[in-house]
Amino acid sequence: MTRSIVKVSTTFSKAFSGWGRWLGAGLTVAVMAYGGYAGWQELAPFGIEMPALDGNTATDPRTPIEVEGVGLGTRLFEVELRDESGKLLKGKLSDSEFQHDTPLAFGTRYTLKASVERPWLGQRETRQISFATVAIPRLDGPEQRALAPDASLALSFDRPVGQLETQGDLPFTIEPAANHRDFRLTAQRYAQNKTYAVELRFKTATGVPVPPVHLQISTPPPLTAEISNHGQSNLGLAIPLRITFGELLANKDEVGKFVSVHTKDGKAIPGKWQWLNKHKLQFSPNGGWPASSAIEASVDPKGPKSVLGGILEKPLVSHFTTGSDKKILVYLDTQRALAIENGQVVKTFAVSTGKPNTPTVTGSFYIYARFPTKTMRSRAKPGEKGYYVVEDVPYAQYFYEDYAFHGAWWHNGFGHPASHGCVNMATRRNNKRWPNSSEDAGWLYQWAALGVPVSVMPHAPAQTQVAANETPAPTPAAKPAARSQ
Template identity: 45%
Template sequence: MMLHSRQTLDGMSKPTPESQKPASPPMTYRLGGLLAALIVLILIGRETIPFEIRVSDPLEGSRAVDPSTPIRVEGAGLGTRLIEVRLQEDDGTLVHESHAPGPFLIPDLRFGQRYRLWVKAERPWLHQTKEREWTFATPVLPRIESPLNQQLDAEGRVHLQFSDPVGAIRSTGALPFTVSKDPSGKSVDLTAKPGTFEQGQHYTATLHWETPEGIPLPAFEIDIGTAPPLNAEIDIRGMKNLGIAMPIEITFSEPVQDREKAAASVRVITSTGESLPGKWLWYGKQRLQYRPDPYWPAFQTLEVQLQPGPARSIQGGFLARPITATFSTGSDRRIEVWLDRQRVEVFENGELIKTLKASTGKSKTPTVTGSFYIYARFPKKTMKSTGLKPGEKGYYEVKDVPYAQYFHEGYAFHGAFWHNAFGQPASHGCINLATQEKNARQGINEDAGWLYHWASLGVPVTVHETSPPKNPTPALPLSP
């Protein structure tokens, strides 16, 4: 028998038999301990080691997700892997599906859509599985309710209307704009600074915009046209020997928006630079008549000036440069008509130079009275009744009436070859004068022809009902 020493109380060693040595723990005990420790570790790990499914921050708690930013889905925690990822639209349409274990990116969402995201993950070594679900929405893409092809208005603005409120908006391109929104956020005005664009051109602007929450929306382009230049024609350009009452007519190429300002930009000046007074009158929105106050000076060359700036079309077009024209006046010529005496008196430079017998309107077709000017002249003119058809009572038509000079609407001086009743009313309202044209009578004066060749456009005409008391006729004051 093998002996082993053991310690005695007196410190001396004594041999002991081998059978008395302590035994080692059985193997099953050791395995059981390891298993217990593993279970404890698993339990602790399940409670303390993170095991989660995570998505990118914009999705967490967000009411509106930016569709242009991909959503990242991944497992969180040691050993966590994805098993399945499913993205569906609100109606159940499957958009994306994945069974890959690694992180997953969900790209290209649509605007104005609600989504359901379902994710399942596992951690095999801890025997864990987890499912999570999110519902979220992308912002509505506002509908552009205004045309994408517009023209700057008279104030240099373009108006945009949206179906839903929008956030920040800015433009890029060759034409800079300032942006203003109304309180609703649905109405936006883009205003171009004066002087930054040319007339009659087209510009492309790219609009960059956002939702009220600051989510970028797809940029869009708008084609912007500018108004064509405003033009104007001055009717008496280059005319000579005009009467002192001749008005100036300016015809604009388009309707004018602020007619008072446009009229104020008209000047008539003499060769020495003196500005002459006048009164303006509009006929519609495009034709401006400028009359002397009271008359133009005789024997003068005058210049009409229309300055750019104040005159603007309703589209916003303006004169690109000043418009000028010159005309000249003749002598101070005036015509006075006396209905009670049936006489026409002709004055030049303040002196009575001729008196003509006339036939004015009969009682049922009287001649108009008042102050006028000769506005149209024809060597021959066909005249007919107004508002009547052939065969109706009072209808007439006379061809080749000589020396017609109109002074008010259809009223005119003209030769009358069909009667010889001068000195008494005999007309339909016109002022008939003797003429040799088409006249078979002998010894007839050519009064109509003389007045025609003596007068001109713009000669003032005054028709009086009655004559003044019989006194020597004073000389008329000369025009300025």
């Protein structure tokens, strides 16, 4: 900041400084002839005027302090400038100005004592006033800030601001509140996950420009998400579409509006959206997906918005195809499972579902996971009753929690309940005890797919269509293996 000065403006003071005494003597004689000393005071007044300074509380500390010496030949001969603590500000004094070494500060009260004289008349006058420099409106909050989810930035000052504008690569629209202390800035365009340097330029309520304030404004990170089923083929008609968002959404109730689900030829697929948890959204098509169709699901990148304000960086798309209309029915009373395709029973199996104390769950489900082999463990922990671990269980197809279709080589009692809740099926894989067993589990594994609907019912209908190639129920073993699944 440049040093401030106290300037004295006097009428003719510089023009007559060299011969003021001669002129003064002549004027004195003339005035005395005119009317004595009173006449001289009338024609040649003397003193100090500081009309714009006395009591002022909004003085700009960067502009000169104007002190007017009244009268011909008046000069400045003494100045004392003290801050509110009483400290004297040192400087250099000349006939017309006092230049102090320490700049005046914003928001500080000062006392100014100035003396002028007119030597050729032996006149002196001293005057003392107090004034305050304008206070800089103080911005509340830290230098590092983040945009709100709606791309806004709230600013609050401790006193009114007359004018506010921003400079930098992050453009804003500015809306002042009625009190002119609070402002709402809205970013017009920005890159995500970036920090911008923003300079605030403003004036006081009285129009005095003050030093700018520098802020570091961070923009939100992009929203991340994953969509299921992409790139898969021959899916079952009951498999849902799931979108998993990496961050919580601010507009989660509107997300369904931003997702388009349709067939390859553009026909919309109606369905139901449901939040499974705070991050996972599920779409279930009404009545299932259309069979043997190409499906596309896409999410508008500008639609979902995280609670931090982030959006997707690019469209989220899933392309997949469905297979034929397949479903699996399980009847607990007859211990039969039916494979149905396009409304026709293509194969019927004798199975072993859960025993009375470990029943198989009933209801409508779909195959959600498939494994050629799987290690299965009981819910009981080691040392507890019912604990077991069975490795290399073949052809596991899970349809609800830990309930699955799978091959069972440890018993041959199909057609009778024998499991811990799963649907046991005959298999030759790893089956050393009954090597000639039919490969029902393998057949179902090859025929089915992810998303194939599964219905487990307590009772079979009165008349059930049975395929001619039904696998007959084997003669139950005398003692079914205790480690059935």
